[in-house]
Amino acid sequence: MKRLRHSGRVVLVTGAGGGIGAAIAQLYCEEGARVALVDFDEAKVKEQVALLRAGGHTVEWAKADVANFDECAMACDQLVKKLGPIDTLINNAGVSPKHDGAPAPIWEMNPDEWERVVGINLTGSFNLVRALTPSMVERRFGRIVNMSSVAGSAYLPIVAAHYSATKAAIIGFTRHLAGELGPFGITANALAPGRIETPLLKTVSAAANQAVVDETPLRRLGTPLEVAKAACFLTSDESDFVTGQVVDVAGGWLMR
Structure with missing residues (x-):
């Protein structure tokens, strides 16, 4: 019988409407947790909730733009009322805009696009941490995982400057959280995926993805389940x- 490592836990996953976030939510459910899904795309998150509930899992959801603190705080309050105090936070929501399959060069980048990527990828993680850590500190327990990327520590021409900047910042943010929250029994770690087979890859050319495979020791792309x-x-x-x-969850690509 499979051991349910997260039985009794309440887990919140952002960007849970598909891809890596959906896989993370699914695995936590299978490991016995009650799971809260947060996503801006209401249709997608409702679809995931229906699938998980059909499997007999306890799942709730809330719509929120993670870049907006008030929406995050409201979503957390709603979910806590339904599921109980949240033990585990997975800050998965993120974006990496492309234009005809390519990232915008810095000299052409729209400032609004920069602000939006920073808002979702970096400020979004702060917003959820800010909303949930008071309860974790009070209870002297919490688990936080922030989603960085191999692009946070290496130059990748397949992403733009805003994406790399936010993913590098997530690493510093995570390490600061670990130091600040550790005395309260709260751990904070980051994941740095490489190329993962998600719908996002459809915005990148097949040649670009194959080039990554050729540079990866395991000679393949990763799966959302492996990140989960x-x-x-x-x-x-x-x-x-x-x-x-x-x-790193990258098959050895860009080993540090």
Whole structure:
């Protein structure tokens, strides 16, 4: 029988309407957690909720733009009332805009696009942490995983400057959280995925994805489930003494 490592836990996943976020939510459900899904795309998140509930899992959802603190705080309040105090936060929501399959060069980048990417990828993580850590501090327990990227520590021409900047900032943010929140029994770690087979890849040319495969020691792209497994490990009892770390889920691509 599979051991339910997250039985009794309440987990909130942002950007849970599809791709990596949906896989993370699914795995936490399978591991016994009650799961809260937060996404801006109401139709997509409702579809995921229906699938998970059909499997007998306890799932609730809330619509929120993670870049907006008031919406995040309201969503958290609603979800806590339905599921109880949130133990685990997975800041997965993120965007990487493309234009005809290519990132905008810095000299052509629309300032509004910069602000939107920073708002979702970086400020969004702050907003959820700010909304949920008071309760974690009070209860002297919490688990946080922020989604960085291999682009946070290496130059990748397949993403734009705003994406790399936010993913690098997430690493610093995570390490600061680990130091500040550690005395309260709260761990904070980051995941740095490489090329993962999600709908986002459809915005990039097949040649660009193949080039990554050719540079990856495991000679393939990753799967959303593999990222989900890493998240579940970092928030399980097996990693109680692990905090402030950045774990690459990249098949050896861009090893540091």
